[in-house]
Amino acid sequence: MDVIVIGGGIVGVATAYQLRAAGHRVCVVERHATVAQGATYGHGGIVLPTPLDAWFGPTFMDARRGARSGVVYRPGLNSSARRFARQLSRLQAPEAFREQWLRLRPLVELSREVIASIAGGFHLDFEQRAGLLHVVRDPREWEQAQSAFDLLREFEMHHHVLSAAECAELEHSVPAEPSFAGGALFEHEYTANCPLFTKLVKQVLDEQGDVQFLFGRAVDAIRLEGHRAAVELAPAEGQRESKREVDVMSCDAIVVAAGAGSIALLERFGLSLPLHAVRMLALTAPIAYEECAPHLTVVDSARRVSMTRMNQRIRVAGAAVLQSERELAKPLAEPLAEAGSALLAQATHDWIPGAAKISAAHAWEGVRLLSPDGLPCVGGTAHPRLFANFGHGPAGWGLACGSAKVVADLISGAAPLVPPETLAALRVERFAN
Ligand SMILES: Cc1cc2nc3c(=O)[nH]c(=O)nc-3n(C[C@H](O)[C@H](O)[C@H](O)COP(=O)(O)OP(=O)(O)OC[C@H]3O[C@@H](n4cnc5c(N)ncnc54)[C@H](O)[C@@H]3O)c2cc1C
Structure with a gap:
């Protein structure tokens, strides 16, 4: 055909x-x-989602948590953006989240096989880097994320649940102080360069x-x-x-x-x-101090900010900006761009201090399309x-x-x-x- x-x-x-x-x-x-x-150009590098970083679920789109949810939440009076956020937030309930993950999971596993066969079949090198460390700051967020941990156990997805001290010991760039709730290591998941x-x-x-x-x-x-x-x-x-x-x-x-x-x-x-388009930001910064740069990709699970090393750069991606369709058609207003970049810079400062030279970062924004379910x-x-x-x-x-x-x-x-x-x-x- x-x-x-x-x-x-x-x-x-x-x-x-x-x-x-x-x-x-x-x-x-x-x-x-x-x-x-x-x-595709500015992606954060995470190849396949796990229940911890699916874009629906226990911690996503929780407007009550403000910037701590990783969403710069400005739907204004636009009813479709509000309706969309309300529909997605229904999937925070553990049972609804589980049902939707059950439907998605076969596609994740098929994707895993297909990428491996393309990459292996043509010997492609696209900056693959093994190991993701998810970290969670707040005990309440840790509690909220339990339904995602339940799914990881139910489907026997290879991971290790770690205390804050174990996270810091494993990934030298993550400081043990101030204290945080804990993390999860996915040693077989990986990041790569999508473009x-x-x-x-x-x-x-x-x-x-x-x-x-x-x-x-x-x-x-x-x-x-x-x-x-x-x-x-x-x-x-x-x-x-x-x-x-x-x-x-x-x-x-x-x-x-x-x-x-x-x-x-x-x-x-x-x-x-x-469906609703959501803007997302990425900062690509040169490594500031090599000794502070992470070996693993570090993901702030609750804020959904990924910090991925790509050769001599760190790509920090996240900061979803929720706007109406009309606002999306215009360039991102300066205060929202600043709020988004500040959220990414703060995550970098919190989790991998000294690793990225944020003042020299190249900022990029892209629009991705999400469905309400x-x-x-x-x-x-x-x-x-x-x-x-x-x-x-x-x-x-x-x-x-x-x-x-x-x-x-x-x-x-x-x-x-x-x-x-x-x-x-x-x-x-x-x-x-
Ligand atoms: C900052 C950021 C970080 C991200 N991080 C990750 C991550 O870590 N892991 C992950 O899995 N995903 C991530 N994503 C999401 C991922 O990048 C997207 O889901 C994916 O790239 C979507 O691919 P696509 O081909 O559908 O869209 P696009 O890459 O947007 O491609 C669509 C193409 O269609 C073209 N087009 C549109 N309309 C027309 C038309 N009428 N005629 C001709 N051409 C047209 C556009 O020019 C565009 O090139 C991230 C996204 C962003 C913005």
Whole structure:
């Protein structure tokens, strides 16, 4: 089949990879000049989520905890942003959290296998670094996180629960004072460089053939008429609006993998979804003192700030800024950017003091798309030629590889390697009820 994939982030490139592997001809349409320029560019490095850093659950989106929740919470009077936060916060209840994690888990495990097979199969080096140390400051937050620890035990996910003293002994950059509640070590989980991985997979595709990349072109609209599928392209830069005919590309199937841009595309097509884009910040700072730099990736679990060493830099990512759609379309206001950067700088100061030269940090912000039930939108839609692969939230890096396999299997008429309950929970149509 001829398949058009809209979006050249990790999700679009991983989808193109799986489609080609299944024997399809693929065209990836990306509005930027190359791949990995959207949310994929500034990721925090954590490859796969555990119950402790899933983007829903016991400690996430707790507005009552203010900046301690890691969210710069400014929905203003916008009702959709408020409704969205309220829906996500329902998943703080242990039973609701457990149910949703049960649905997501098979996708996490499939993703683990797929990344390992791509990385191993092509001997890719994308700055993989083993070992994550989650730390929790406050005894109340530790208490709240117990339902996540219960899931780790229930599914026998390899980890060690540690006291504060054990954390400090294990990771020399984490100070034992002031005291904190404790932590968890995931020695087999790892961080890596997501944009580098995306570019390496693109290189593999370039060498293999059958995947075309159309850069610098945005998809304006999706057309689905009976047995036909097509995309309308916006004019390329320099192309005069008045003289042009609409560029239309036909295909057998379309995969929407346009990250935060997916919602607008589907809305124009008449499909309105309750997903919400959330801005997130990242600081990339040079190492200040090598002797203070962490060996492990340190994650402030309750604030969801990750501090990842990437060669001679530390990437500090987190600080979700919750705003209305209208505010999201504008550049981030200075006070909010400052509040977000201060939150990241404070986490660095608290957990890995002296490791990163924050005053010389490069600040970056990206937008990621979250669904109100925490799960991505992956799979078929009401139209047999339209497929979804977006809304992976803060965990799109690794999940992209598994969800790409699911979509490619569905397009090929093969049985996806996740259970039917997971498949049903990921479908876009779940929001129709
Ligand atoms: C600061 C930050 C830290 C993060 N940390 C982590 C982490 O540690 N671990 C993790 O797993 N995830 C993390 N994430 C989330 C992860 O980066 C995203 O989930 C993932 O990159 C999403 O990939 P994507 O391909 O869907 O989106 P994107 O990378 O945004 O790609 C979508 C692409 O579609 C293109 N596009 C959009 N509309 C159109 C159109 N109409 N026509 C053509 N092209 C279009 C865009 O230009 C873009 O390139 C983080 C995100 C941020 C912002």
